[in-house]
Amino acid sequence: MKETYWGYLIFALGVFVLVIMIAMQNLSTTQEEDYYLAQEIMQSSMIDAVDYTAYRKNGDIRIIKEKFVESFARRFAENASKDTTYKIEFYNIYEYPPLASIKISTASGDVTIASGNSASFSVINTLSGTLESKFYRN
Amino acid sequence: MKNKTIKILACLFGFFAFFDNISAANPPITLEKGGYAGHNCAFENYRVYKGQSIYTFKYVTTDSNPRSAFCLSPGAKAGWSITSKNSGYTKNGNQCKQVVLSKKNWATKTISDFSSCINNPKTFECVTASIIESIANGKTYINDKSTYVKMSNLIRTAANKYAYKEFAQGSDKLKAFNENISAYEHYDPTSGISANTPSSKITKIEGNSTIFNIPSFKMTDNANLGNVINVEIALTNLENPLNKNDISVVSEVDGIVQRFEITSLTQTELKVAITINPDALPKEKTSYGITIKLPEIEYKTDTKKIDKIYIYYLTSGGSKHQKYMSYTLKDGTNGKHQLSQLIQIQRDCQDCKANQEIKKPVKECEKDKDMTTVDITEPSLCSVISKCGTPDKTNKYVKTIGTCNVYCSDEISFDLFGKNSAVAGRVMQYNIGGPNNLGVLNVKRSCAAIAKNGGTCDTKEVKDYLSNMKPINCDSLLKNLDYSQGEDYNTFIKQILDKSIENTFTNVSFFGDGSCPTSYDEYCASNSGNLNTCSEGEMKCENGKNISQSDINNQTFTNITKIVMETSINITQTKNIYQKAYTDIIDLDKAGNSNWYDLGAGAWPIKNDMKTGKYKIGIIYRCLGAGEELQDEEFEYSCEYNVKNYSTIFTCDDEGITCFISKGQSSDSNPELAFFYRTVDLTRVFPDSRTTDDGNVIIGVNWQEAIDKYNANGIDLLKQVGENANNWAGTPEYTVTITPTGVKTLRKYNDSVNGDYQNNTITDDKCLNDGTCGCDSNGYCKSSVLNSNMDGVTVNKAGTYKNNIYTGGNN
Numbered sequence: 036m037k038e039t040y041w042g043y044l045i046f047a048l049g050v051f052v053l054v055i056m057i058a059m060q061n062l063s064t065t066q067e068e069d070y071y072l073a074q075e076i077m078q079s080s081m082i083d084a085v086d087y088t089a090y091r092k093n094g095d096i097r098i099i100k101e102k103f104v105e106s107f108a109r110r111f112a113e114n115a116s117k118d119t120t121y122k123i124e125f126y127n128i129y130e131y132p133p134l135a136s137i138k139i140s141t142a143s144g145d146v147t148i149a150s151g152n153s154a155s156f157s158v159i160n161t162l163s164g165t166l167e168s169k170f171y172r173n
Numbered sequence: 174m175k176n177k178t179i180k181i182l183a184c185l186f187g188f189f190a191f192f193d194n195i196s197a198a199n200p201p202i203t204l205e206k207g208g209y210a211g212h213n214c215a216f217e218n219y220r221v222y223k224g225q226s227i228y229t230f231k232y233v234t235t236d237s238n239p240r241s242a243f244c245l246s247p248g249a250k251a252g253w254s255i256t257s258k259n260s261g262y263t264k265n266g267n268q269c270k271q272v273v274l275s276k277k278n279w280a281t282k283t284i285s286d287f288s289s290c291i292n293n294p295k296t297f298e299c300v301t302a303s304i305i306e307s308i309a310n311g312k313t314y315i316n317d318k319s320t321y322v323k324m325s326n327l328i329r330t331a332a333n334k335y336a337y338k339e340f341a342q343g344s345d346k347l348k349a350f351n352e353n354i355s356a357y358e359h360y361d362p363t364s365g366i367s368a369n370t371p372s373s374k375i376t377k378i379e380g381n382s383t384i385f386n387i388p389s390f391k392m393t394d395n396a397n398l399g400n401v402i403n404v405e406i407a408l409t410n411l412e413n414p415l416n417k418n419d420i421s422v423v424s425e426v427d428g429i430v431q432r433f434e435i436t437s438l439t440q441t442e443l444k445v446a447i448t449i450n451p452d453a454l455p456k457e458k459t460s461y462g463i464t465i466k467l468p469e470i471e472y473k474t475d476t477k478k479i480d481k482i483y484i485y486y487l488t489s490g491g492s493k494h495q496k497y498m499s500y501t502l503k504d505g506t507n508g509k510h511q512l513s514q515l516i517q518i519q520r521d522c523q524d525c526k527a528n529q530e531i532k533k534p535v536k537e538c539e540k541d542k543d544m545t546t547v548d549i550t551e552p553s554l555c556s557v558i559s560k561c562g563t564p565d566k567t568n569k570y571v572k573t574i575g576t577c578n579v580y581c582s583d584e585i586s587f588d589l590f591g592k593n594s595a596v597a598g599r600v601m602q603y604n605i606g607g608p609n610n611l612g613v614l615n616v617k618r619s620c621a622a623i624a625k626n627g628g629t630c631d632t633k634e635v636k637d638y639l640s641n642m643k644p645i646n647c648d649s650l651l652k653n654l655d656y657s658q659g660e661d662y663n664t665f666i667k668q669i670l671d672k673s674i675e676n677t678f679t680n681v682s683f684f685g686d687g688s689c690p691t692s693y694d695e696y697c698a699s700n701s702g703n704l705n706t707c708s709e710g711e712m713k714c715e716n717g718k719n720i721s722q723s724d725i726n727n728q729t730f731t732n733i734t735k736i737v738m739e740t741s742i743n744i745t746q747t748k749n750i751y752q753k754a755y756t757d758i759i760d761l762d763k764a765g766n767s768n769w770y771d772l773g774a775g776a777w778p779i780k781n782d783m784k785t786g787k788y789k790i791g792i793i794y795r796c797l798g799a800g801e802e803l804q805d806e807e808f809e810y811s812c813e814y815n816v817k818n819y820s821t822i823f824t825c826d827d828e829g830i831t832c833f834i835s836k837g838q839s840s841d842s843n844p845e846l847a848f849f850y851r852t853v854d855l856t857r858v859f860p861d862s863r864t865t866d867d868g869n870v871i872i873g874v875n876w877q878e879a880i881d882k883y884n885a886n887g888i889d890l891l892k893q894v895g896e897n898a899n900n901w902a903g904t905p906e907y908t909v910t911i912t913p914t915g916v917k918t919l920r921k922y923n924d925s926v927n928g929d930y931q932n933n934t935i936t937d938d939k940c941l942n943d944g945t946c947g948c949d950s951n952g953y954c955k956s957s958v959l960n961s962n963m964d965g966v967t968v969n970k971a972g973t974y975k976n977n978i979y980t981g982g983n984n
Contacts, residue, residue, distance in 0.1 A: 078850035083930050096848050096875040105959050106930045108909045112919030120912045124905035127897040132879040163855050166848045167873035
């Protein structure tokens with residue numbers, strides 16, 4: 036009879052470990068996806084946001100904040116998961132020289148562990164980027 | 174019950190048939206001997222020839238000037254047309270006259286465009302034509318007039334007309350027909366292709382004839398490429414049926430025929446469906462041909478026949494027959510004919526390269542005097558940014574071209590088509606820019622024309638355009654042309670170019686047709702001098718006078734067959750164009766307005782992302798003759814302008830300031846941008862890897878300039894940036910929360926703008942719920958996408974403004 040309880044315990048531990056593994060995989064995959072997504076979108080959005088008038092006027096490579104934010108949000112939505120809520124925070128946007136920092140928080144969703152108990156994790160990615168001229172002065 | 178209904182209908186039918194015969198048997202008008210109402214009309218007697226609804230009164234009159242109308246009784250003329258004429262014969266020295274009454278509506282019903290019958294087969298004309306066609310196809314063969322009686326009046330009339338055509342083709346009944354029917358009306362369901370233009374009386378019996386020459390059929394609507402081309406060929410009286418295997422399609426370019434299917438092949442008709450694969454059409458060509466080949470066709474010889482070829486294709490919508498052509502093949506004896514039909518397909522130039530000849534012949538202007546190549550630097554402006562690294566902004570306005578002129582001239586020759594031919598329009602078409610796929614914002618067409626009195630075009634309007642440069646009726650003049658650049662207009666481009674195209678004609682020479690003009694004054698200047706020759710060839714004025722060119726637009730070229738003149742075209746853009754900061758909107762007349770920057774006079778309509786390269790201003794001369802087909806006479810001159818887009822290619826060498834290319838970057842960056850994106854660590858924006866062996870840090874020109882400017886204000890930019898590095902827990906400038914619903918909403922919006930992310934909504938014409946619009950004087954702008962109305966998207970801006978995006982402007 037005692038051996039039977041040991042069997043139940045081992046089975047329960049196996050299920051627990053499996054759930055933890057799935058949760059961790061979900062977290063790591065989400066984080067990696069979010070990072071590369073953010074990097075690509077940051078680049079495209081900053082180029083979208085270049086102020087050509089300023090460039091033509093005086094040669095300044097300058098971005099426009101609201102263009103950048105709008106383009107980022109639209110591009111992100113185009114590529115993001117349709118099952119997840121994203122919180123995108125924009126920090127310290129410099130229009131001149133172009134520089135921006137973003138923080139993307141993603142709720143991983145609830146993971147049921149056992150006996151109806153559930154846990155949720157939040158994946159956070161931060162990223163900063165700039166547009167820089169290909170040329171430099173000696 | 175059923176039998177009863179049939180009986181009732183039969184009675185009604187019989188009643189109407191009886192009534193019809195009664196009315197036809199009693200002429201509504203009689204000839205009144207001696208005239209009526211006091212008018213003279215002298216004849217001994219007359220005879221009435223009764224056709225069905227046609228009455229012919231023949232009489233011999235002794236009047237020297239007989240007026241038949243006075244002989245008619247004032248009876249029931251309503252619904253009848255009356256014609257009278259001399260019969261061409263005399264009797265005892267007196268004239269033989271005849272008066273013909275016919276139903277008015279018979280004579281007015283003709284089918285000028287049979288294509289309408291395809292969509293509206295139940296109209297009167299089409300029903301009539303259909304019956305006639307069935308007769309022609311042998312379903313009902315009319316061999317004597319008794320058959321007509323069994324038909325309704327309308328059909329009978331049409332049948333008469335048809336019979337005319339039958340007889341015209343060689344029937345041995347022609348003679349009898351002529352003698353018994355004295356009024357002829359031509360009825361040709363295949364209007365437009367008849368070789369038998371009806372006369373008042375048939376005078377010629379045509380012998381055996383071969384098939385008509387079938388011209389090529391052009392499908393010019395690009396939208397139809399890829400859709401089905403239906404070709405129907407009606408065949409009658411074939412001696413032997415066709416074999417499917419003998420019917421084929423041949424294309425001059427391999428692989429363009431995606432589908433060739435014989436959808437129907439019977440003893441009387443052949444239908445094929447063809448689909449052209451647009452992708453297989455060579456891009457360097459604009460016209461392609463495919464030919465449907467049929468075997469030799471042998472006709473039966475014992476009956477008359479009309480064979481028709483109907484050709485049409487469907488529009489992209491699939492509902493309308495855009496083109497319809499039909500040809501009548503006249504009968505031959507034991508005729509064997511090889512039929513083929515060339516379908517010419519045309520489409521816009523798909524990949525027009527800078528030096529590619531779009532249309533032939535193309536004449537290049539002579540470089541030394543005829544063509545000016547203009548460099549246009551920077552999209553949407555003529556200024557050149559050629560310095561880098563200089564903190565003084567004003568020094569960056571290096572050069573303004575001023576006006577960007579393109580001048581092109583050459584000699585052109587216009588052939589006039591006969592001295593009575595109204596050459597209504599000689600049209601020049603200007604295509605500004607290049608192919609759309611190379612990034613040209615838009616094209617502009619304008620036109621000028623030489624007109625002649627009597628043409629279909631209004632001479633005055635054309636003249637007004639030439640003298641006042643007003644685009645009067647240019648569209649109508651050009652409507653028959655093939656727009657190789659598309660039809661769309663851009664209001665902005667129209668504004669800047671409408672009044673800036675100058676066209677002049679000089680050194681005009683006339684070539685006579687061998688006849689003397691009615692007046693020399695219209696050709697020779699100052700109303701003096703005579704033309705020194707009336708023979709065929711060039712005509713010049715005597716006494717050293719020049720041929721006038723001041724008013725050639727209003728001439729009546731009575732004796733002129735050709736005009737040769739030098740023409741020059743100067744296209745000038747003199748307007749100042751302004752571009753608004755933050756939004757990049759381009760507009761005119763914004764001088765003095767805040768945030769609007771003058772890009773300088775002479776800016777050209779080029780897109781921001783137009784690639785560096787050569788672009789054409791094409792000037793196409795085309796001829797439009799009134800009532801004539803578009804002639805092949807066409808020249809294209811190609812002046813060029815060069816575009817250097819400094820936002821896609823960058824050099825610092827022009828003004829003597831040496832710049833170097835950053836590591837890992839390419840100098841040959843066309844069409845890449847002159848800047849690149851880099852992920853950075855805020856604490857070390859320029860890490861050690863950017864430090865050279867001699868200790869210098871490689872900093873991009875834009876960052877270096879910014880650092881210098883901040884330093885001038887006592888701020889260490891890199892230090893400030895670094896201090897923000899650990900501020901992730903602070904208040905963000907913007908927070909955008911996107912739920913799964915928001916993802917769908919934004920994707921839907923992206924689809925609505927075709928995924929164009931540069932088409933941002935930070936524009937002046939977008940308003941928000943709070944009633945304010947666009948950017949304010951401080952440069953605070955708003956997005957109309959990221960607002961509180963976007964379902965599933967929440968936007969927060971730190972500070973005063975909530976739920977909308979604002980910016981600190983020009984920080």
